[in-house]
Amino acid sequence: MVKSEAMSWYRIQEMFRFQAFHMYGIIGTAVVCGVIAVFLIKKAGVKDLHGQPIKFQNKDKSWRKYIIGGTIFGLGWALTGACPGPIFVGIGYGYLGMVVVAIGALTGTYLYGVVKDKLPH
Amino acid sequence: MLLELIKQPWPWYISGIVIAFIMIALLFFGKSFGFSSNLRTICSMIGAGKKVRFFDFNWKVQKWNLFFLVGAVIGGYIASTFLESNVPLNLSKSTIADLARLGIQFDGGLNPPQLFDFKSLASFKVVLTLLLGGMLVGFGSRYAGGCTSGHAISGLSNLQLPSLVAVIGFFIGGLIMTHFLFPIIF
Numbered sequence: 001m002v003k004s005e006a007m008s009w010y011r012i013q014e015m016f017r018f019q020a021f022h023m024y025g026i027i028g029t030a031v032v033c034g035v036i037a038v039f040l041i042k043k044a045g046v047k048d049l050h051g052q053p054i055k056f057q058n059k060d061k062s063w064r065k066y067i068i069g070g071t072i073f074g075l076g077w078a079l080t081g082a083c084p085g086p087i088f089v090g091i092g093y094g095y096l097g098m099v100v101v102a103i104g105a106l107t108g109t110y111l112y113g114v115v116k117d118k119l120p121h
Numbered sequence: 122m123l124l125e126l127i128k129q130p131w132p133w134y135i136s137g138i139v140i141a142f143i144m145i146a147l148l149f150f151g152k153s154f155g156f157s158s159n160l161r162t163i164c165s166m167i168g169a170g171k172k173v174r175f176f177d178f179n180w181k182v183q184k185w186n187l188f189f190l191v192g193a194v195i196g197g198y199i200a201s202t203f204l205e206s207n208v209p210l211n212l213s214k215s216t217i218a219d220l221a222r223l224g225i226q227f228d229g230g231l232n233p234p235q236l237f238d239f240k241s242l243a244s245f246k247v248v249l250t251l252l253l254g255g256m257l258v259g260f261g262s263r264y265a266g267g268c269t270s271g272h273a274i275s276g277l278s279n280l281q282l283p284s285l286v287a288v289i290g291f292f293i294g295g296l297i298m299t300h301f302l303f304p305i306i307f
Contacts, residue, residue: 001193002200003127004136008231010212013220016292016299019213022133027273029137030144034278037145048151057153059266059276059283066265066272066283070290073261073268077291078298079254079306081232083269084262085156087255088190090232092197097237097251104255109160111256112263113175119264 001089009081016078065121076108128206144274152185155271157262159183159190223307250306257294265290 001007006026015023040046041054048054077083080101082090087105090098144154161176162183170177209229217227225233234241241247262268265287267276273291276284 001136002197002231003131003204004133004139005130005210005231006136007197008210009233009236010210010216010220010227010231012295013299014213014216016295017216017219019215019219025133026136026140027269029134030140030274031277033138033141034144034274035280037141038278038280041145041148046149048149050151052151054148054151056279059281061283063283063286066286067290067293069261069264069266070272070287071261071294071297072257073265074291074294074296075298075302076254076257076259076261076294077269078295078303080251080258083156083258084160085193085268085270087258088193089197090237092194092199093201093231094198095232095237096239097232097242097247100242100248100251101255101258104252104257105160105259106163106255107252108256108259108261109263110164110169110173110176110259112260113161113164113169113173116175116264 001086002093007082007086007089007093012078012081062121065119068120124204128204130206130208130211140274141278144270144278150185153271154275155267156186156190156193157259157268157271159186160259161263162187223303225307261294 004026005011006023011020011023014020038056042056046054073083080087082098082101084105087098087102091102147154162180165176165178165180169175170180210231212227220227220233225235228234236247236250258268265272267284267287269288269291272281272284272287277288
């Protein structure tokens with residue numbers, strides 16, 4: 001994440017301004033490879049290390065949570081330049097500010113747990 | 122020689138391939154690639170389950186994912202300590218200009234020091250921005266049932282339409298923040 005700058009606040013800004021291909025290249029490549037890999041795994045009925053066939057879950061179809069939750073997430077992603085993984089990579093890298101972001105993320109997660117039954121899903 | 126090569130900024134296709142590889146490797150371990158559930162697990166670990174039902178689950182089955190998180194922290198540390206190059210981040214000129222107009226200087230690094238440096242935490246506004254941003258990420262990812270790893274990478278690889286909707290949501294939020302809220306905040 002560090003070497004490809006995928007955890008860079010500047011790169012996320014660049015992405016949301018559509019001013020470079022870089023981040024789209026990273027995510028696009030990962031998805032293309034992922035689609036091919038998942039297809040092959042399903043076709044060949046590949047088993048995992050425990051001898052179980054690799055299974056894939058279908059995500060449930062309650063649409064509102066994806067679009068509302070996703071938008072809220074996106075607001076934070078642009079503001080901090082980080083999604084959950086990069087928050088912690090950033091801490092390891094030395095950005096102490098990311099500790100504050102992490103505290104915020106845990107608080108936000110907790111808040112969701114508290115109010116979730118009142119939210120549209 | 123190889124070390125010098127690794128120290129150079131990595132091209133996007135290398136990163137993309139590595140990310141896909143991580144997702145596949147986790148599948149072979151009988152797991153799936155989804156980082157944000159760690160936030161829920163940590164809440165549960167510190168006792169949130171006693172107050173809120175959502176966190177009342179056996180978090181120990183998610184221990185593997187916590188190891189992944191620790192690995193991510195270590196990876197960040199290794200990259201900054203042993204694999205740094207002096208090559209400044211090759212950020213697009215228009216982004217540099219846009220950010221300058223908002224008062225954010227680009228210094229060639231990964232993150233703006235005025236937001237993420239230790240010294241900047243003395244500013245109440247900076248701390249509030251980081252806390253609020255973090256809360257949006259935490260709340261949003263739990264509400265949407267995943268973040269970029271779970272939806273954009275794993276979900277899309279499995280051709281899940283709900284994940285596409287989530288990713289569209291991510292972008293709507295990101296664009297609103299970047300184009301409408303940044304000029305107000307910065």
